[in-house]
Amino acid sequence: MAKGSGKESADNMLKLYSYWRSSCSYRVRIALHLKGLNYEYKAVDLLNGEHYEPEFLKLNPTGYVPVLVDDDIVVADSLAILMYLEEKYPQHPLLPHDIQKRAINFQAANIVSSSIQPPLLFIWNHIEEKLPLFNDVIVKGFTALEKLLKDCAGRYATGDEIFLADLFLAPQIQQAFTMYNIDMTEFPLLARLNEAYNENPAFQDTLPEKQPDAPSQVSSTVLNQ
Incomplete structure (x- = not known):
């Protein structure tokens, strides 16, 4: 269970259906931490x-994690969950007021969720010689992110505060280190951002290996969902 503001009662506490290694779930965990929201962790073993x-398909017919349950509201898909949290729990906004930086945040999130992650999943599930193709996909995506963020990055992706782009970048960079070498x-800019994430409790307290369903000895041969 995450420790947050403590305002939620046991009856209406948020529930997050998650898999420890899921980068999509990691994004949501970071947001919940930033917003100080308590939640019950509901492990879904993808392996x-x-x-x-x-029972799970009733919550999300696509069969993906994460899924957030907030009383009688069920939200699936990490971006949809993040936008729901942003609307209902406005503390620590996930989007900047500046319209250009908001657009850049959405672009960065889209590069990760549309240009990097789906090809990696396809390769994982359907292609035998995985590693060279994994590297090609990540390098292409990271190259685009470096160019996108070079004129707006501060301590974090679009300035000195943590916003939506960072929630998508941190898990993907973390996997680049731990799974794909x-x-x-x-990518000096992304490497510098990773150092900032490593110093921030919102990212460190929600790391995959710190989740209740993480194995005692973390293996790299796990699903990248």
């Missing part, structure tokens, strides 16, 4: 196919 069980010297 054992729990995301295809009828990407040479981050090619």
